[in-house]
Amino acid sequence: MTATLAPPGAPPPTDAPAHGAPGGGARRRGPRASAGVVAFWCAAVAVPLLFLGVFFAWPVVVMVGRGFVVDGALDLSGFVDVFSRPRTWRIVGLTLAQASIATVVSVGLGVPGAYVLYRRTFRGRTAVRALVTVPFVLPTVVVGVAFRSLLVDGGPLGFLRLDGTFAAIVAALVFFNYAVVVRAVGGLWERLDPRAEQAARALGASPWRALRTVTLPALAPAIASAASLVFLFCATAFGTVLVLGGMRFGTIETEIWVQTTQFLDLRAAAVLSVVQLVVVAGALLVAGRARARRERALTLSEPVTAVRPLTLRRPAGVPRGDGHGLDLAAAALTAVVVALLALPLVNLVVRSLRTDDGWGLDHYAALATPADTLGVSALDATVTSLRVALDATVLALVVGGLVALVVSRRPRRTVGRHAVAGLDALFMLPLGVSAVTVGFGFLLSMHRPFGLDLDLRTSAVLVPVAQAVVAVPLVVRTVLPVLRALDPRLREAAATLGSGPGRVLATVDLPVAARSLGLAVGFAFAASLGEFGATSFLARPDRPTLPVVIFRLIGRPGEHHYEMALAASVVLAVLTAGVVAACERLRASSPGGDW
């Protein structure tokens, strides 16, 4: 069963290594997999490939092709043209600068945070951990709105004059990605055997030197992996930057949107899509390398033995100079960060409740009535959003679950292993490829797709499908590490006890994966609820999703539209955070994958 991963059409795989005679015509030894098993694995590979091929690769190819193929001939002059514009270089530079600075700051703040929140216990730690996670699951548009309302003139931090500045964008990106670092690094740190550090201390290393020379190198793979993810998220940030950056700042992603929708310059958009693909592939490569190194011989222990209470005063019996100062510094820094994380959220809620004559739910009430030019009410949009997210989550779960199942196998033959590694990388691509590219590619490709006389552009199906494409990598990344951590001997034990391959899947893999599926559902649902890049192209004007409505509201001058956007953002934030929190409850204490 383990080797049945050859692509469809390959000779029937078997369990045993190849002993065949030259020529390959000889029968391999070992039991043959049954036809049903082969069919299942073929389907498990084919369904996700087909889904991604039609709904991801094809639209992207069409979109990119539009830029390079002129009258049926390849024309690369677009590259020359686009790269000769100073604007392009400015945008590329801005993207890299924003992503790099935000990554460095996120890691710098996130590592001490991981220590405090995962290596120390204190009253209310669960609540703080939850609070820290909230920004990560917030829709990007909401993050943008929350920061705007904090920084605009008249906002609590308006005096800093940061509205529409580079610093504001970086701050919002850090706000969004702090949790990525804390969760990835903390998850490993919690289980890192404290005795390596203690051995260093007994060898004469001060707490600071032990941290620097033993603990941080041991955490390096997790830090590098988290940093590359953060860089990826920052480099492809769309909603947040679009809201905060105005016309002066942007990323390649927002520039693709601007070029397509404002200037109708498809060639420039196509060139930028390719540039972004290169940036993303680079970041994914680094992330993959870091993940592979993560399995290096680290001794892990149960969290119980490694985690100690956090105390403000030096505990009795602990001598001076024993690292309590470092503890306090990390705790103080984390307290400041947590307060800063809470600030935009609290401010968002407060401002959404402020009315002309005091406080009230007026703006929330206004969400139920259709705004004059929108045609639909925000409440209708919320219902649409939930329906779409449900469909998208089911799609993402089926496709992502199959991918995780396939990629978690360790085939014995080298070809099989390469195939699995290839699939793994392939399904990560949507994580970084511009959602705007996908969205616009849909519009271009779904008009008479594959020569069929169909126009899917106005179909309501497209929105959930596009959102599922974005959510699949999240599902895979959440479920896969759990499945990979499953000792293959458990499956072998089940098989020797008389279970067929199907029963092994149902009784061994599924119960283990189920614990992470809860979190996967949460992330997929949250990603879908907040998806803005692709949806902004695909949502029909009369059936917008909530993020689209929020974006329209803030762009619209006039009575209370901005306050309504705040109220709608609160609704969206509460919905997403609530779904993720409910799903995380289901997870119990199982390892949660990469984030």
Added chain:
Amino acid sequence: MTGLQVRDVVVRYPAGRRDVTTAVDGVSLDVAPGEVVALLGPSGCGKSSLLRAVAGLEPLAAGSVAFDGEPVDDVPVHRRGFGLMFQDGQLFAHRDVAGNVAYGLAGRRTAGRGSGQGRGDDGRPWAAGDRAAQVDALLDLVGLGGYGPRPVATLSGGERQRVALARALAPRPRLLLLDEPLSALDRSLRERLAVDLRAALVATRTTAVLVTHDQDEAFAVADRVAVMDRGRLLQVGTPADLWHRPAGRRVAEFLGYEAFVPVDADAAQPLRRALDDRGRGVGAGAVLALAEGAFVVDAARGAGARGSVRAAGGAVAGAAEVAGAGGVGAQVEDGAVKGTVLGVTSRRGRSEVRVDVDGIGAVTALAPVGVRLDPGSVVALSVEADAVAALPLDGTA
């Protein structure tokens, strides 16, 4: 006062929200310079907690730890000058072998530290010279010469522990603490490394405290052994002391004594005679403890004639020949100890026979190589006085 002084040390851990568990409950212990003391006890007895408290890794709830008369309670781990070696080595995966050994040498003056003058020339082979030379000398000491550039991931379990030992010795700790240093290794390697460990500690005149649950390991490495149970110290003594005069039943049980019989019981009389013959007379009221091998199957006497004891390769006795216990018993000399065979196992060629002895219960007797015994048969047993100990009257510990 020189060496380590542990006084009335108490270590507590939080257990649940409000409760605490007391892992070490008022332990006092002295270790003289150059001495190796083993803390021996079952898992969970608090021996590792005591070691960690001495190292400075656990806060003391009460009591004090001092070295050479100076209290170290207010000294953080890295300034105590106590080395520490863990069960699984805890080598730094991102450094090679030499990098691991050199870790504790960084920022150190080569002249040594702490107590007294003239320690620069004290026979320690790495006392002088540059760091690379010191690392080489240490690796030679543990039998890993030339391993310096190897990545630690390529080492076997035994090699890893040798590197860990070299690393712990490198900064010339005034006290070396070893937490189950050999427990993760397989048996034969453990026995070999125990000898090497003892040799390295003696050669470097290192004062050391070793924690182990394996009494063979403790006896092989340590000058004195301290037996711990449930957070308390039960007995401290040389290996021979402990073996011949366990302070009580708990200690005896932990050392491997498997059966206990009051000295006044009928069944104890052959044992008492054997002790008397050795000049180790036992007063009335004591309890005798029997270790494995306290009885030896006496193939020359008794049951052997009926063929229940046979040389390997001899004729296989039919079922009919293996008489019931009563029938065979009649053949055994009066006055000899009789035992009913429960089962036989073989360890390194020697047969170990589980026998049931009237009035004592099931014990493990030794039998000559190659002897085959059928379960249910009765054998004559002679007494090996070295495997019998008398417990003191108040020996409830």
